[in-house]
Amino acid sequence: MTTVTFLKQRKSKRLEAKSGIGITPHGICQVINLSKDGVSFKCVKGRDFPGEWSMTVYDVTGQCLEKLQVKKIWENWLNIPDTPSPFSIEVGAAFQNLSSSQKDQLNTYLQQLLEEEK
Numbered sequence: 194m195t196t197v198t199f200l201k202q203r204k205s206k207r208l209e210a211k212s213g214i215g216i217t218p219h220g221i222c223q224v225i226n227l228s229k230d231g232v233s234f235k236c237v238k239g240r241d242f243p244g245e246w247s248m249t250v251y252d253v254t255g256q257c258l259e260k261l262q263v264k265k266i267w268e269n270w271l272n273i274p275d276t277p278s279p280f281s282i283e284v285g286a287a288f289q290n291l292s293s294s295q296k297d298q299l300n301t302y303l304q305q306l307l308e309e310e311k
Contacts, residue, residue, distance in 0.1 A: 205229045208306040212253040218246050223280070229303060231287040232263065235271070235280040242268060242284050256302040262289040 205228045213224030215234045222236040232250065242265050250258040263286035270282055291299065 207233070208303060208310060210250075210252065210306060211309075214251045216249045216251070217242075218248075222284075224250055225283065227299075227303065227306065229288075229299060231266065231285065232261075233283060233285040235283045237279050237281060240282070242282075242286075245289065248286075250302075252302065252305075254305060256298070256305065258295065258298050258302060261291070261295065263287065264289050 207226040207228040210224040210227045213227065213234075215222040215224050215232065217234075217236070219236060219240045219242065220238055222234040225233045225235060227233075227250070232248075245262065245264045247260050247262055249260060250256075265284060266287050267285040268282060269284075271280055288299075
């Protein structure tokens with residue numbers, strides 16, 4: 194699947210989450226972007242992520258999205274020669290069965306990211 198095709202399939206706009214941190218079963222990761230449907234992040238230690246897991250997202254602004262159930266959509270191993278980066282893998286995941294409270298928290302966080310984008 195090409196990147197262009199993948200981008201056309203997205204249902205909602207992804208917002209860059211510059212200060213987001215994800216806590217996963219495989220450790221702490223840097224959130225790349227977030228949408229109402231999912232999240233993408235990059236991790237230091239390269240491990241295969243399972244099909245589904247629970248994670249929490251924190252932001253330095255005080256936002257917190259706890260115990261999000263996610264399903265892996267894609268993963269990309271990073272192997273960029275001559276580029277100093279501590280990250281070895283990027284992962285994209287879709288949210289699964291968010292509670293109304295989680296949806297409210299996510300909407301608040303997305304609204305904040307939208308304001309920062311302006």
